[in-house]
Amino acid sequence: MPINASVRLFVKIQKYLAIATATACVIAIAPWIFTFGWQPLSSMPTNWGVFGDYIGGVLSAPLAFAGLVALLATIQQQQAFAQAEQNKSNNLRYFEGAVKCLERAYSTFHPLGVDAPKKDRLVWLTTARWLLAARDLSRQISSTSPALKTAYGVEEEHFRMLFYGFLDPTAVSGVFSVKEFFEGNFTREGAEIEERSARVILDFIEWPEGKVDAIDQVPLYTAAEVEAMNISLRGFKAFLHEKKRFQAERDQPN
Known part of the structure; x- marks a missing residue:
């Protein structure tokens, strides 16, 4: 895969993973808030332990999958960079x-x-x-x-x-x-x-x-450019004056 395409793909994967992770967190926390959000914050460690078990149980699988995808994308990007350097060296x-x-x-x-x-x-x-x-x-x-x-x-x-x-x-x-x-x-x-x-x-x-x-x-000389030539170029200037395109201009009636 070309290096530019690999970079674009890696950025796109990062973007999608960030969105998916944020969505998973919202989906996991929303039911808990909807069910227990009306209650005051607990001061009991056991309640927080239950909350932690809930969050970990719900999010562990999608977060692990997201980490695996990110790892694979990173490896692919590194391989693309290595291949690009190898191609550059070969060329x-x-x-x-x-x-x-x-x-x-x-x-x-x-x-x-x-x-x-x-x-x-x-x-x-x-x-x-x-x-x-x-x-x-x-x-x-x-x-x-x-x-x-x-x-x-x-x-x-x-x-x-x-x-x-x-x-x-x-x-x-x-x-x-x-x-x-x-x-x-x-x-x-x-x-x-x-x-x-x-x-x-x-x-x-x-x-x-x-x-x-x-x-x-490269454009040809115009009549104005020829006339503006330095005197030291007089031989070349005379040569150009004999070109048919300039002769035609001089032969045209005023």
Whole structure:
């Protein structure tokens, strides 16, 4: 049970138990008052003993039941808190593990000092496996940790940019334009690149379907904002002036 739901349930049980206990006390005392309330308070201990036996006999069972329910509710709440802490710890481990996999994938694919993707079947396979491991770990982050999900999305976007910049899949002279790069020979480094490893990497660097680009939520400059720009931005200002939306405004008759 989610921690917030558990707390609400515990508070509700406490409220109902308080009402039930008060009601039981009223029900127990009301007949005694109705029957003997007209008499003055007794000064004899035996009479008070009888009254105590009556109250104890009538209320002991419901009060014991209320105590048992309260105990069970407390145990359930403690278990919910413990489970929430365990989930938080697990989610953090999933996040850290997923990010570590992304780091290993990129360091495998783009070692220091290497300027272009290497024709090495093992490198491509290992990179793809790290990317798949990162994906699987990130999916284990539960919805109870939205901040970690968002943080992983930021990390994933960072590495997507790094992979894309290194691979440059749209380049005319990039590795994906060279058939021989993926074909194999009789050396390990020259072995045929596993098709599925290339697919995993290409799928990773593509913009996720349905993902909203935060830049789309930023408004474009207005004409007034462009005119108010500092003189040091004159080159950028001139560039903006050539935008069609501003040209259309200038071409409109007064």
